[in-house]
Amino acid sequence: MRDSEAESGHGDRPRRRGQGELESQILHVLHRAGRPASAAWVQEHFDGELAYSTVITILTRLHEKRAVTRVRDGRAYLFTPAADGAGLAALRMRRMLDAESDRQAVLASFVTALSADDEQLIRSLLGSDSAAESGS
Incomplete structure (x- = not known):
């Protein structure tokens, strides 16, 4: 396979997600839950395959950005969206402006x-x- 095929998303390699795309997709799954949901629930309902550690990392980042809230449920957390996709984009824009x-x-x-x-x-x-x- 040529390098240009990998860069363009052709060939054996999957297409690389754009910046913030995975966060938006996970946020969308969380919205579909309609109630506080665990990382395991998000992983199970994600369209595609994601490692549990990846889901936890993204949910933690979303929490740090105040795009989700979380509450303890035993040893785990339950996550609730605090922003939708548009709200997440606005948070990113505001953070860049503040910098x-x-x-x-x-x-x-x-x-x-x-x-x-x-x-x-x-x-x-x-x-x-x-x-x-x-x-x-």
Whole structure:
């Protein structure tokens, strides 16, 4: 197999997940539970094969990001989603923004790279927040 086949996801190697994709998939499984669920339950209901240690690692990361809550259940934890996929993406964006010293430059760069439709959506969301705060 050529290196280009492995890099493109062709050949014997499975496609490599994008950054945050596994977290989103595990969060989706947790949402489907409809109740607090153990790591073993998440592993069992995950579409595909994941090692138990991988599920625990991802759930721990999600807990550190405050995307899930957890409570003790004997020696294990039960996890509950605190955010959906959109909320998880927003947490990532906020964390990246917090890591930069010049917030204005980062936000300005972000806004200027938006499509016209996305820019209008943000304006609409900001406008509705302003209207709600002023009591309109």
